[in-house]
Amino acid sequence: MRFATLVLLALIAVVHAELWFGKGGVPRVMSLRAQVEAQHKSNSEAQARNDQLAAEVRDLQEGLEMVEEKARVELGMVKPDEIYVQLTHSLPQPMQAASAPVSP
Numbered sequence: 001m002r003f004a005t006l007v008l009l010a011l012i013a014v015v016h017a018e019l020w021f022g023k024g025g026v027p028r029v030m031s032l033r034a035q036v037e038a039q040h041k042s043n044s045e046a047q048a049r050n051d052q053l054a055a056e057v058r059d060l061q062e063g064l065e066m067v068e069e070k071a072r073v074e075l076g077m078v079k080p081d082e083i084y085v086q087l088t089h090s091l092p093q094p095m096q097a098a099s100a101p102v103s104p
Contacts, residue, residue, distance in 0.1 A: 020026055059066040071077040078084045
């Protein structure tokens, strides 16, 4: 009876050790769960980007407004009989003192 108890305890210890330190153990499962969460986050970001690009493609296929906007912004194009005015903001120059000394 005593021998059977020791064998059962040894088997329980082996199974428990495998659970904690084996190939499918708790630490491995936790790291895999973290990887799955990171991948879900990456997938959702990629899906949002894909949705944005799909909407842009749909706009380009359906209407000319997006084409016109891209031509104006990226290529600097203007319509016929349209005047293009570009405003620049320049910083005021500081006042400089007279550089030549005054002779008496």
